[in-house]
Amino acid sequence: MDKRDPFRHNVLTSGHRACSGCGEAMAARMVTDLIGPDAIYVNATGCLQVFTTHNQQSAWQAPWIHSVFANAAAVASGVEAALRAKGKETPVVVQAGDGGTFDIGLQCLSGMIERGHDVLFVCYDNEAYMNTGVQRSSSTPHAVRTTTSPPGRLSQGKHHLKKDVISIIAAHHLPYAATATVAYFPDLKAKVEKAMTIKGPRFLHILSPCPLGWEHDSALSVTVSRLAVETGLFPLVELEHGELTGVMRLAAQRPVEEYLRPQGRFKHLFGSKEGAVELRHLQALADARIRRYGLLSADTEWDTESVAQVQRHGRGGYVSAPQEMDDER
Amino acid sequence: MSASAKLAVAPGSSTAYQSGDWRSEQPLYRDKWPPCSQTCPAAEDIQAWLALASDQQWQAAWRTLTERNPFPATMGRICYHPCESGCNRKHLDSAVNIHGMERYLGDLAIAEGWQHKLLTEISQSQRIAVVGAGPAGLSCAFQLARRGYPVTIFDAQSTPGGTLSSGIPDYRLPKSVLQGEIDAILALGVQLKLNTRIGIEISADSLREDFDAVFLAVGALQPRTYPDDGYGSHSVMSGVDFLRRINAGESLSLPKHVAVIGGGNTAIDAARCARRLGAEVTVVCPQDPHGSHHHQQGTEMPASLREVVEAETEGVNFRYRAGVRRLVRSGEHLSGIEVARVDQVHDRHGHFNPLLFEGTEELVPAGLAVFAIGQEADWYGLEDLSQAGEKSGVWIGGDAAGKPRLAASAVGSGYQAAMSIIATLKDESFVSDTHKKAQIIFKQMQLHYYPKQPRREGEINQQRLTGFDEVNKGLVDGDAEHEAGRCLSCGVCFECDNCWHFCPDAAVIKKESGYEIDYDYCKGCGICAQECPCGHIDMKPVAE
Numbered sequence: 102m103d104k105r106d107p108f109r110h111n112v113l114t115s116g117h118r119a120c121s122g123c124g125e126a127m128a129a130r131m132v133t134d135l136i137g138p139d140a141i142y143v144n145a146t147g148c149l150q151v152f153t154t155h156n157q158q159s160a161w162q163a164p165w166i167h168s169v170f171a172n173a174a175a176v177a178s179g180v181e182a183a184l185r186a187k188g189k190e191t192p193v194v195v196q197a198g199d200g201g202t203f204d205i206g207l208q209c210l211s212g213m214i215e216r217g218h219d220v221l222f223v224c225y226d227n228e229a230y231m232n233t234g235v236q237r238s239s240s241t242p243h244a245v246r247t248t249t250s251p252p253g254r255l256s257q258g259k260h261h262l263k264k265d266v267i268s269i270i271a272a273h274h275l276p277y278a279a280t281a282t283v284a285y286f287p288d289l290k291a292k293v294e295k296a297m298t299i300k301g302p303r304f305l306h307i308l309s310p311c312p313l314g315w316e317h318d319s320a321l322s323v324t325v326s327r328l329a330v331e332t333g334l335f336p337l338v339e340l341e342h343g344e345l346t347g348v349m350r351l352a353a354q355r356p357v358e359e360y361l362r363p364q365g366r367f368k369h370l371f372g373s374k375e376g377a378v379e380l381r382h383l384q385a386l387a388d389a390r391i392r393r394y395g396l397l398s399a400d401t402e403w404d405t406e407s408v409a410q411v412q413r414h415g416r417g418g419y420v421s422a423p424q425e426m427d428d429e430r
Numbered sequence: 431m432s433a434s435a436k437l438a439v440a441p442g443s444s445t446a447y448q449s450g451d452w453r454s455e456q457p458l459y460r461d462k463w464p465p466c467s468q469t470c471p472a473a474e475d476i477q478a479w480l481a482l483a484s485d486q487q488w489q490a491a492w493r494t495l496t497e498r499n500p501f502p503a504t505m506g507r508i509c510y511h512p513c514e515s516g517c518n519r520k521h522l523d524s525a526v527n528i529h530g531m532e533r534y535l536g537d538l539a540i541a542e543g544w545q546h547k548l549l550t551e552i553s554q555s556q557r558i559a560v561v562g563a564g565p566a567g568l569s570c571a572f573q574l575a576r577r578g579y580p581v582t583i584f585d586a587q588s589t590p591g592g593t594l595s596s597g598i599p600d601y602r603l604p605k606s607v608l609q610g611e612i613d614a615i616l617a618l619g620v621q622l623k624l625n626t627r628i629g630i631e632i633s634a635d636s637l638r639e640d641f642d643a644v645f646l647a648v649g650a651l652q653p654r655t656y657p658d659d660g661y662g663s664h665s666v667m668s669g670v671d672f673l674r675r676i677n678a679g680e681s682l683s684l685p686k687h688v689a690v691i692g693g694g695n696t697a698i699d700a701a702r703c704a705r706r707l708g709a710e711v712t713v714v715c716p717q718d719p720h721g722s723h724h725h726q727q728g729t730e731m732p733a734s735l736r737e738v739v740e741a742e743t744e745g746v747n748f749r750y751r752a753g754v755r756r757l758v759r760s761g762e763h764l765s766g767i768e769v770a771r772v773d774q775v776h777d778r779h780g781h782f783n784p785l786l787f788e789g790t791e792e793l794v795p796a797g798l799a800v801f802a803i804g805q806e807a808d809w810y811g812l813e814d815l816s817q818a819g820e821k822s823g824v825w826i827g828g829d830a831a832g833k834p835r836l837a838a839s840a841v842g843s844g845y846q847a848a849m850s851i852i853a854t855l856k857d858e859s860f861v862s863d864t865h866k867k868a869q870i871i872f873k874q875m876q877l878h879y880y881p882k883q884p885r886r887e888g889e890i891n892q893q894r895l896t897g898f899d900e901v902n903k904g905l906v907d908g909d910a911e912h913e914a915g916r917c918l919s920c921g922v923c924f925e926c927d928n929c930w931h932f933c934p935d936a937a938v939i940k941k942e943s944g945y946e947i948d949y950d951y952c953k954g955c956g957i958c959a960q961e962c963p964c965g966h967i968d969m970k971p972v973a974e
Contacts, residue, residue, distance in 0.1 A: 131931065323932050407881070
């Protein structure tokens, strides 16, 4: 075991092969350290599975299983049922990308929730099939360039809209579903911790920037994720039994252009009449999400300013404590 | 190790693979030198002592502060705090109340009776004489005494403190506060010989024989005078003499109207004192008011804006761009001063030489004219010493060295002189104390990570014109913690955990204090540097 860090377990440790600046590696390390090593992690096929288990070397310091692309939720259902049969309460967590959630894994996920399995399903959404070479998924936003939605004479990137997966999940009336992103660690921490106190199926949708596929500087993963929230394009919400129970208010709304500019996948929208139409379309989509969730009017202190704020000596860390280290000493 | 060698692996942990090989840039934790310290004439490590104060380690904060400045209670009151003009926080909301915090720590030290500590047990044999018990002399003596050197301070006056004592009115600096801080310096074993003027009571030559080094910090107490034969009478005085007599407790009875000539802080001090003694006061200032020339030096009045605002609040009148043409007398008495419009303040050689326009004369009624038009060092009896130079064991500092005339500059020059004296006595080369660390401006920081928090001030005494009671009250307990917590810690890590949370490669290791980058795994993505609120992390290209 790697125990270099005395203040967290590093359930997802170093040496993995994620690209430099990977938002998904960042998100998965945060989530798994918040849950800790005493859990069973089921992984769908995707970037996370590929880059953490390269060449027989595993970056996981917790029980971890991978089967195929579509069936992570079904595998987790079986793991959970087996544990229940043995009278054990070890948490079961699924990790999947947007392909394994929005597209290929959706049926198994729906079934898992419908059957009421006590499983946390975490979707790390990087908005395309990245490790196979950036193909569009049903999570890819409108007007994005991917290798299978190239902009040209007849199109300005992807024709279709990003699938509203959180609404689909919430329609199952499950106990807890929430969206989060890497830029707001205290928000992510609160949602993971809350999810772990609830029994039954739970769902976390975490926006995870991808410097390769989004074509932004590797240093900007957190900045871009913050802008996705501040523009209203990615609302941070909580839904319990289908009802909206929490939103992170926008202290101020930023124009979508600030989010789009640093990303090469939107580059084709700047400098043409057709692109300008799509820029207005994307702004309208952000405005609609802000209205729908009341992101500017919500009566809450939990806003993009207060949550981002830093403190001398930090704002709290991880439950995955280093007690095991003491045992070995 | 070649890439192909690493690919042939047995089942195991990914940590066997060193992803640090991918790196083309590497992050480095690097302390910067914040603008408050860059602008502090005493070069205090302000960020460091504010950090300790925000953790409520009050005594440790005071000790860090007094490393450079043994006068926090005094300077917290009278310094014009260039540190706050530099403070990066003004780009977020408003500057940290640094002077308020400095005063709070200084007052706490006096109240709690904290004593300075010697830095060494070793007593040095070489003796040092300091001439002048003002801020420069006391600061130098303090630094030398802490390092084991026997120091004797000589001062011509009957009280120590120099201009701090004779030039600063009680409403800005109560005498007990100054005395408290001087006592703490003397408690280190510094000898103080008052009423002893070198060149008169003791000859300069015998001083050089008896001591291994001499520090001349005689101040600038000799006023520049207006050519008039009525000086010293009850109708014409210099600002320096006027303030000295008030500070010595003399009860002056003033005429109904007083004119103060000059645009510096001495003029403002004199005007505010005269108000307190019941006079109608007009300040005749050759320059324009603050802000009229975008703070261009030389054309705006040099006095501190805060002092001017307080003087205006107290009912002092200002005549800007006005120069004295003559004093108007009726018999023995002064009836007023004739002023005229000043065109340019400096002549084409850059010398202060106001050009007055003929035909613009007006009479400013005054029974007393106080000229505060500059002051210089009085070298009488010290002529040879002042020319001796450092190679002959004589150093000059403070106002006498003609440096910018802020008390904090004097404190800073006392420190520099002490370090230079020690280096010379030890036969080492003295490296001037310019900080090697990189500077940092707000654009290198991520201000959105900091909460907006309004600045807090001490209360203001509303009954101020009835006497010489202190005008500005200090920060109260809760406010001091609040203000210390407002420090952005520009360029210096405050352990916010951002780099640790955000590293996708678990290559930032959190330690009991601070963090360490594990370069075996750091891929050099740059997120830690990008998201560091205070600009503590630099990205540097990796040398091939």
